[in-house]
Amino acid sequence: MADDVAPCTASGYLDPSYWDGRFGKEEHYEWFKDFSHFRHLLAPLLSPSLSVLEVGCGNSRLGEELLREGVTGGVTCIDLSPVAVQRMRDRLAEQGTSGVDVVVADMLDLPFESESFDLVIEKGTMDVLFVDSGDPWNPNPTTVDNVTKMLEGIHKVLKPGGKFVSITFGQPHFRRRFFEAPEFTWSVEWNTFGDGFHYFFYILQKGKRSPESNSHQVTLPAVPSFNMLHEELESEDYIFCTNVDEL
Numbered sequence: 001m002a003d004d005v006a007p008c009t010a011s012g013y014l015d016p017s018y019w020d021g022r023f024g025k026e027e028h029y030e031w032f033k034d035f036s037h038f039r040h041l042l043a044p045l046l047s048p049s050l051s052v053l054e055v056g057c058g059n060s061r062l063g064e065e066l067l068r069e070g071v072t073g074g075v076t077c078i079d080l081s082p083v084a085v086q087r088m089r090d091r092l093a094e095q096g097t098s099g100v101d102v103v104v105a106d107m108l109d110l111p112f113e114s115e116s117f118d119l120v121i122e123k124g125t126m127d128v129l130f131v132d133s134g135d136p137w138n139p140n141p142t143t144v145d146n147v148t149k150m151l152e153g154i155h156k157v158l159k160p161g162g163k164f165v166s167i168t169f170g171q172p173h174f175r176r177r178f179f180e181a182p183e184f185t186w187s188v189e190w191n192t193f194g195d196g197f198h199y200f201f202y203i204l205q206k207g208k209r210s211p212e213s214n215s216h217q218v219t220l221p222a223v224p225s226f227n228m229l230h231e232e233l234e235s236e237d238y239i240f241c242t243n244v245d246e247l
């Protein structure tokens with residue numbers, strides 16, 4: 001990430017005006033990784049008729065990649081930043097790309113009917129809620145409330161059997177307590193991608209929670225353990241020192 005677009009402190013990422021300012025000058029940035037790095041995990045979940053919601057699209061090209069993969073059931077991208085939304089609309093219009101609906105919306109108050117989407121995807125967006133979470137083993141109540149609100153909204157707008165994909169560097173021991181809260185009916189699986197530094201690719205399928213509600217890792221690749229403390233992560237600016245392998 002270019003230094004001139006990073007906020008002074010990690011909690012700056014929680015300020016909507018930060019994102020408006022950033023998207024006003026930044027053309028394109030993919031948090032974590034672009035589609036090519038996790039295509040092998042996402043493509044098997046896609047089919048032409050799917051209706052897809054991307055939460056917190058920023059200036060990512062993921063929505064267009066879904067179209068290129070043959071999704072014709074409708075792609076809706078939302079972001080809290082009107083600047084990001086307008087710039088994405090402009091870009092799509094310039095390209096002559098149709099089939100992606102870009103909407104200003106708050107992921108904590110999703111403006112969609114229940115059971116509207118087959119697939120909901122977020123990449124790096126839920127992580128924003130964790131930037132001031134305090135102790136990652138015992139996040140502060142505001143973080144817990146907001147993450148829960150986000151997940152409740154996503155669970156609600158998913159169709160029965162629909163999937164939520166969360167792409168994050170949040171490790172399972174920090175995410176499972178949220179994903180596996182009793183109010184949710186989804187199963188929880190995950191995989192990893194990336195070289196050296198691994199990102200997590202969670203798949204939650206609505207209505208498929210097992211009675212034991214035991215989530216599990218789909219495969220067991222040799223993942224080097226990285227247990228960064230929150231302070232260390234924050235000092236890297238945003239919990240994410242993203243694109244670590246490019247630093």
Ligand SMILES: C[S@@+](CC[C@H](N)C(=O)[O-])C[C@H]1O[C@@H](n2cnc3c(N)ncnc32)[C@H](O)[C@@H]1O
Nearest residue numbers: 019030031056057058060079080106107123124
């Ligand atoms: C870390 S960026 C990720 C952007 C994009 N998903 C990517 O992979 O490049 C987080 C995005 O979430 C958006 N965002 C933050 N809070 C939001 C909220 N409450 N509702 C919707 N979007 C939000 C920001 O505007 C920003 O575009």
